[in-house]
Amino acid sequence: MQVLIAEDDKSSALILEGVLVSLGYEVLVASDGAEAWELLRNNDCRIVISDWQMPHMDGLELCRRIRSRQVSSYVYVILLTSRSGSQNLVEGLQAGADDFITKPFDAAELRVRMKVGERVVSLESRDLVIFTLAKLAESRDPETGAHLERVREYVRILSQRLMQNERFSSQVDHDFIQMMYLSSPLHDIGKVGIPDDVLLKPGRLTPEEMDRMKQHTVIGGRTLDAALASHPSASFLQVARDIAWTHHERYDGTGYPNQLAGDDIPLSGRIMALADVYDALTTKRVYKDAMPHAKAREIVLEGRGTQFDPCVVDAFLQCEQDFVRIKEALQDADSEINSAVNAPAVAGGV
Template identity: 55%
Template sequence: MEVLVVDDEVISRRMIENTLQEGGYQVTTATNGCEALEILKQRPIQLVVVDWEMPVMDGIEFCQSVRSGDSSRYVYIVMLTSRSQPSDAISGLSVGADDFVTKPFDPVELIMRIHSGRRVVAMESRDLMIFALAKLAESRDPETGAHLDRVRNYCRILALHLQRQVRFQDEVDDEFIRLLYDTSPLHDIGKVSIPDHVLLKPARLTTDEFEIMKTHTIRGAETIESMMEQFPNAAFLKMARDITLSHHEKYDGRGYPHGVAGEQIPLCSRIVAVADVYDALTSKRIYKKAYSHSRAKSAIVAGSGKHFDPAIVDAFLDNEDSFIATRKRFQDNLTCTTHGMPVTNTPFELVPAMMGQEL
């Protein structure tokens, strides 16, 4: 992540720059507030370390300008100062500084303050965008809110299990699980681009209509990629993009939109695939009754190594009780939804013929 360092003193500026670079940050520098404001206009930087006392425009004036501006993104400002009186902190906070570090600064403290700012920026961007995207999807997608709650909880159950497996420990950490929980409800965001006569059709889709339906993966990914250009440091957007694009891919390479296989499919998408299919199978639709857990389980097991990553199927089997409890906790009301997608059109084309009815 990039940090803008604003300080007119060369030695101080270089010390801050070196400290932040050692902490893993990219650093851009400016010598006064005016110069810093121009940089913020040109680049999507959201973390700033600014000295209080500078010529041309000092730190207080810089904070006032940032907070009175019309930027679409929040800028977290850490102010460096040799002032230590409570009244000074009040003055800085009142004009928009988020945190203070006293000169001469402790490198470890500065890194920790920047880490805190990074978390605030990430949470602020994540919460706002996820809310906006979820409301957009809700406006078109006839699925219920309970469906999204179930899927995100199924995903968390699976991810927590994988976290305990040596094979996945490097990838599935607490942050991965939080991101997965937050972004999995956006898996079908691309359905906002699907025409009503396809999305809301209460009967079997034709081959041509199904081809249109399949484009929701690409359209959703394109929507999120456009946001990534504006918020390149938002890690949750990358996961959201991966999920929307790849949750209909199959482990054997026979899915869509790109027919990738195995571990070429992002792990987050492989997890969502199992959660989404299980929920679709066990939920009532206008074209099908809800399957029992045991019947849905048979379909999931039948798809191991074909539709699904076998390791995630194993995680599902080891957590059946949690899936059943989640299903009961987030039950739909009596009004069923209308997705015109029978078994040959749904994400669970794998269901074996022995099940003998369309979903």
């Protein structure tokens, strides 16, 4: 990550730069706010550390200019100051500062505050990546409708129920639930690599075509695995990778692509498996009508211990009325899209 230092005192700037480089950051240094502004306009700096008092343009004015920029990426600003008191704090926050470090700064404190800035910046990047990738996959499938919206609600509700189960107390917390909600739309990202003659076929697939379709789990898993290798601290990518790889595995080991069984299947994949199947059963497609909740419920129960984790099925039974509510609330969008898909001029999806 590239960091910009704006500091007119050369000794302080040199010390700051040394600490940041030792922490693994790429550092640019400006001797005042005006120079920092020019560097910021021509470089992708996501964190700025600025002295409050500088010639030509002080730290407050630099903050104001940063906040006035019409750009999509958020810049996290830390002000260096020897000032104290609530009035100065308010003035800095009003100008757009995110955090403050008192001079002379402590290296350990700087390290911690930089980590806070990284988390804020990475949250924005995470949500943008998830949204972009999910929409990319969605654009390939004309029958998707409100599938992504329903499924992420289903996995959130299932995860909340599982959090109440002592067996999952060490796995499922509020962070896990949030990661499931954010990452679940990426479960079918691998469909971007499936040929149109298979993905867009208006009817049931042949066994050979089904084998090709099954490759979307491998394509999606490998894609997200590569992304995770480049950004190992991005926990949402790990959850998304696991979901993409394993949401078609079965609890009895007869699923695909790796015939995993039981707890060898990540919990995220076991949750996603039920949510995805339920939505497929209760949604109209070119080759089938939407199944009522009662019939879908029977199929889910029949799959307890074979297709689905028994604990996930039990969680489903505890919150099935929430599933019905979500299905009914988000079915209108699918009705409109499926009407368009069934029109003669448009090929249906799988």
